Amino acid sequence: MHILANNFRTKTHDHRFSILRDVNVDFGSARNIWDLPESPEVIEAPFAKILQYPIAGDFKTLRSPIGFSCGSDCRGTPPRLLGERTESVLADVYRLDENRLASLRAEKVIA
Numbered sequence: 725m726h727i728l729a730n731n732f733r734t735k736t737h738d739h740r741f742s743i744l745r746d747v748n749v750d751f752g753s754a755r756n757i758w759d760l761p762e763s764p765e766v767i768e769a770p771f772a773k774i775l776q777y778p779i780a781g782d783f784k785t786l787r788s789p790i791g792f793s794c795g796s797d798c799r800g801t802p803p804r805l806l807g808e809r810t811e812s813v814l815a816d817v818y819r820l821d822e823n824r825l826a827s828l829r830a831e832k833v834i835a
Contacts, residue, residue: 760786777802810834 731740761772761784777783783802811834814820820828828834 775802778805807835 760766766772766786771786773785773787775783775785785802811825814825814828814834815822825834
């Protein structure tokens with residue numbers, strides 16, 4: 725392990741990438757999860773997507789690399805806002821009727 729640790733401490737990513745390129749090894753240049761949407765391999769594939777997020781604006785994410793011949797590519801949605809589906813979950817999953825939901829709103833249990 726000390727050989728690898730020394731290599732990671734003293735060599736750059738570009739140096740290691742050039743070695744891999746020279747021996748025809750497929751690899752990606754992303755160094756961490758935050759680099760992935762900007763990685764040339766991800767952009768070329770194309771796996772990166774930009775979704776609209778109501779609070780933060782554009783939300784860059786990755787689509788699944790798995791595709792199915794019987795369907796279209798999943799369009800994806802940005803993460804839900806806190807409480808966005810509270811009423812539908814309470815109604816659909818817990819079978820609360822509109823009167824009960826109104827009561828919970830009045831009691832400020834839900835917004």
